[in-house]
Amino acid sequence: MxxxxxxxxxxxxxxxxxxxSCPMSSGCKMIKCPRCNYENPPEPKMIKTVKKLFRRGGTPx
Amino acid sequence: MSIFKKKASxxxxxxxxxxxxxxxxxxGNPNVGKSVLFNALTGAYVTVSNYPGTSVEVxxxxxxxxxxxxxxxxxxxxxxxxxxxxEERVAREILLNERPHLVIHVLDARNLERMLPxxxxxxxxxLPLVLVVNIMDEAARLGLExxxxxxxxxxxxxxxxxxxxxxxxLSEIRAxxxxxxxxxxxxxxxxxxxxxxxxxxxxxxxxxxxxSRKAMALLLLQGDTEVAELVAKLEGDRYGTLEACVxxxxxxxxxxxxxxxxxxxKAIVQKVLDGTFRVPAxxxxxWSERLSRLTLRPITGVPLLxxxxxYGLYKFVGEFGAGTLVxxxxxxxxxxxxxxxxxxxxxxxxxxxxxxxxxxxxxxxxTLGMRYAVGIILPIxxxxxxxxxxxxxxxxxxxxxxxxxxxxxxxxxTGRAVIPMVLGFGCDTMATMVTRTLETVRERVIxxxxxxxxxxxxxxxxxxxxxxxxxxxxxxxWLGCLLLIFLLVGLLAARVLPGETPMFYMExxxxxxxxxxxxxxxxxxxxxxxxxEILPLFIVASVLLWLGKITHFFEKMxxxxxxxxxxxxxxxxxxxxxxxxxxxxDYGAAGLYDLQTKGILNPRQLTVAAVTLTLFIPCxxxxxxxxxxxxxxxxxxxxxxxxxxxxxxxxxxxxxLLATGIL
Ligand SMILES: [Zn+2]
Numbered sequence: 001m002x003x004x005x006x007x008x009x010x011x012x013x014x015x016x017x018x019x020x021s022c023p024m025s026s027g028c029k030m031i032k033c034p035r036c037n038y039e040n041p042p043e044p045k046m047i048k049t050v051k052k053l054f055r056r057g058g059t060p061x
Numbered sequence: 062m063s064i065f066k067k068k069a070s071x072x073x074x075x076x077x078x079x080x081x082x083x084x085x086x087x088x089g090n091p092n093v094g095k096s097v098l099f100n101a102l103t104g105a106y107v108t109v110s111n112y113p114g115t116s117v118e119v120x121x122x123x124x125x126x127x128x129x130x131x132x133x134x135x136x137x138x139x140x141x142x143x144x145x146x147x148e149e150r151v152a153r154e155i156l157l158n159e160r161p162h163l164v165i166h167v168l169d170a171r172n173l174e175r176m177l178p179x180x181x182x183x184x185x186x187x188l189p190l191v192l193v194v195n196i197m198d199e200a201a202r203l204g205l206e207x208x209x210x211x212x213x214x215x216x217x218x219x220x221x222x223x224x225x226x227x228x229x230x231l232s233e234i235r236a237x238x239x240x241x242x243x244x245x246x247x248x249x250x251x252x253x254x255x256x257x258x259x260x261x262x263x264x265x266x267x268x269x270x271x272x273s274r275k276a277m278a279l280l281l282l283q284g285d286t287e288v289a290e291l292v293a294k295l296e297g298d299r300y301g302t303l304e305a306c307v308x309x310x311x312x313x314x315x316x317x318x319x320x321x322x323x324x325x326x327k328a329i330v331q332k333v334l335d336g337t338f339r340v341p342a343x344x345x346x347x348w349s350e351r352l353s354r355l356t357l358r359p360i361t362g363v364p365l366l367x368x369x370x371x372y373g374l375y376k377f378v379g380e381f382g383a384g385t386l387v388x389x390x391x392x393x394x395x396x397x398x399x400x401x402x403x404x405x406x407x408x409x410x411x412x413x414x415x416x417x418x419x420x421x422x423x424x425x426x427x428t429l430g431m432r433y434a435v436g437i438i439l440p441i442x443x444x445x446x447x448x449x450x451x452x453x454x455x456x457x458x459x460x461x462x463x464x465x466x467x468x469x470x471x472x473x474x475t476g477r478a479v480i481p482m483v484l485g486f487g488c489d490t491m492a493t494m495v496t497r498t499l500e501t502v503r504e505r506v507i508x509x510x511x512x513x514x515x516x517x518x519x520x521x522x523x524x525x526x527x528x529x530x531x532x533x534x535x536x537x538x539w540l541g542c543l544l545l546i547f548l549l550v551g552l553l554a555a556r557v558l559p560g561e562t563p564m565f566y567m568e569x570x571x572x573x574x575x576x577x578x579x580x581x582x583x584x585x586x587x588x589x590x591x592x593x594e595i596l597p598l599f600i601v602a603s604v605l606l607w608l609g610k611i612t613h614f615f616e617k618m619x620x621x622x623x624x625x626x627x628x629x630x631x632x633x634x635x636x637x638x639x640x641x642x643x644x645x646x647d648y649g650a651a652g653l654y655d656l657q658t659k660g661i662l663n664p665r666q667l668t669v670a671a672v673t674l675t676l677f678i679p680c681x682x683x684x685x686x687x688x689x690x691x692x693x694x695x696x697x698x699x700x701x702x703x704x705x706x707x708x709x710x711x712x713x714x715x716x717x718l719l720a721t722g723i724l
Binding site for chain 1: 498571583590
């Protein structure tokens with residue numbers, strides 16, 4: 001994914017998820033950019049699966 | 062010499078290592094065609110496994126060139142040999158641990174300027190290097206001309222122009238792998254002062270390193286902890302003196318080392334490219350570049366910002382979201398249809414007045430909590446997040462950060478603080494957590510204070526915009542007050558708190574038209590998050606308010622606050638909004654919205670209430686986070702200061718408005 005603030009490209013797993021301490025809920029799902037720490041919203045699961053389906057079908061072998 | 066002492070984890074690599082195959086490592090940014098090259102070189106026999114102790118996958122394959130077997134390693138994308146991400150760390154580990162026989166740096170011809178600084182780093186590290194300038198075909202289409210032989214001469218390393226996706230340049234790359242002999246490229250030289258510092262450090266380095274001493278010294282200066290550990294291990298007793306030396310140099314350059322170094326490398330790259338890299342004479346300046354320039358200059362940037370805010374926040378969020386949509390949802394759907402219906406249903410089902418009150422009374426979970434959450438807050442945050450995600454996707458935020466850097470410096474912050482401030486307009490609680498990323502404690506405290514005081518969160522902002530846009534002039538007064546207070550308090554805080562303001566510099570990603578799929582994904586995701594967060598809270602708040610009502614505690618609180626409201630020139634009913642506001646900022650604003658709809662407030666009272674409520678105490682969640690991040694002492698002082706300051710400002714504003722009669 002691309003950071004919405006600084007444009008840095010990183011994989012979702014690399015982002016810091018440091019909000020587990022937040023009292024608001026059981027921790028938010030936001031993904032923080034490893035370079036600037038801007039909070040990026042994760043892709044909702046539904047959209048992710050749809051995208052994956054497209055990619056599978058679309059890649060030329 | 063124990064080059065292959067590292068045990069490989071799978072059979073194939075073991076046999077490769079045992080046979081003593083030479084290793085070739087492909088390095089470079091993501092998306093430069095490394096994997097295509099890797100596949101072209103290795104063919105079918107590829108193993109992909111996690112790098113030991115990490116979740117990063119590394120692909121290895123064999124290539125036979127001129128009858129010699131090579132192991133080709135596709136390293137994870139890296140931007141610099143000073144690692145930030147885990148992938149970069151692994152990429153560097155591979156360079157360090159596997160001692161590749163040859164390193165191939167693949168870069169994108171279209172972004173030569175941006176990617177060459179890493180080539181300089183690799184040269185500086187004295188690694189056996191070949192540069193592959195990939196995607197030449199696309200670059201040619203853009204009219205870019207690159208003089209490959211001259212580039213090679215200037216850098217002192219073999220350079221190959223390629224288009225791996227079209228199989229152009231592959232044979233040259235194979236030849237380069239086969240004919241590799243140690244190249245001694247001239248190591249780039251920096252400013253004399255930095256060179257002196259580096260020389261002092263390199264002199265203290267005695268151990269055997271894979272990267273050159275100069276590269277090690279630079280990494281030490283940049284505060285690379287892994288390199289520091291490695292050096293500590295290899296230098297043993299000598300490390301103490303070395304560390305002291307590095308610490309001294311680091312302190313001397315604390316303000317702007319990363320920036321200086323990046324500028325120095327840029328200058329070297331510029332010199333290398335001068336004459337070897339030609340952009341077309343009449344290079345069309347794209348609209349995005351033109352716009353980017355406009356956003357950065359204060360003379361054009363500030364008006365542009367005002368235009369963006371006017372159309373985005375005022376027109377779209379304020380008038381459309383908080384006006385049209387709220388009227389429809391809250392006014393029509395809830396007030397006219399849903400609430401009477403559900404009240405009827407509950408009244409029929411539940412015989413006890415008190416329980417009925419809990420669900421459908423004045424502060425009922427459904428008639429108040431749900432109505433506020435779905436009817437007022439939802440349309441407002443939806444439009445706000447849509448606008449926010451569009452700005453985000455266009456690449457406007459980093460430009461905003463640079464634009465406001467100058468003003469922020471005056472209040473003891475840097476442009477970096479724009480990140481939490483911008484996030485604050487979404488949710489102050491989230492933003493307070495992000496202040497953790499600011500460089501100095503001083504900056505963090507100032508940012509936390511300003512967030513608590515002068516930055517309204519999205520829902521509050523939307524409701525207030527909607528409220529005030531109905532009374533001419535009120536919005537201007539509200540905005541003026543907040544700006545004034547933001548600057549004033551920031552200036553004072555910067556005076557009171559000791560310390561200096563650090564440097565700020567950031568690379569700008571290109572501006573582009575927002576892509577609808579991205580914008581929608583982000584908006585949906587943010588709304589989902591927001592709604593999950595607020596709905597339970599609204600319900601809890603409703604229950605608490607209901608409890609307050611049946612125990613008459615609420616009345617007493619309103620009574621207690623009446624003199625304060627009186628001092629502000631507000632009717633006593635406004636106290637309710639303030640009590641709501643304590644639960645959540647947006648809840649309070651929604652309460653104010655309710656009062657205005659009932660026609661209780663005149664424009665002056667509306668403005669005073671809006672200003673006081675915006676400044677007034679952060680919501681419970683924000684306060685808890687403040688306590689967590691800054692500790693009891695700081696957060697209590699901030700809470701106390703903010704509350705008194707809010708009412709004080711409200712009082713002053715009321716007096717001024719009464720005296721001048723503007724509203
Ligand atoms: Zn970022």
